[in-house]
Amino acid sequence: MDGEIRFDTGEPLQIPNLLRLMDDTRIIYAYEAHLEEEGLEDLKMSHSTYRRILHRCRADHIYFL
Numbered sequence: 329m330d331g332e333i334r335f336d337t338g339e340p341l342q343i344p345n346l347l348r349l350m351d352d353t354r355i356i357y358a359y360e361a362h363l364e365e366e367g368l369e370d371l372k373m374s375h376s377t378y379r380r381i382l383h384r385c386r387a388d389h390i391y392f393l
Contacts, residue, residue, distance in 0.1 A: 352379050 332340050339391045363371055 352382050355382060 334340050334341055353375075356375055359378070360372060363369055
């Protein structure tokens with residue numbers, strides 16, 4: 329499912345659900361790289377935990393204003 333946002337003019341803009349087009353492994357590695365860049369390595373979890381989170385919190389359930 330794509331999301332939709334609106335400009336100040338009211339014109340809609342469709343936003344594709346690109347995050348969920350990525351496979352779980354790419355999302356996990358990107359998130360871990362983000363944690364490292366921010367100096368938050370102590371927040372890392374196991375890959376199986378990340379996969380459980382990704383399967384429970386599907387991005388297609390996120391709605392845009």
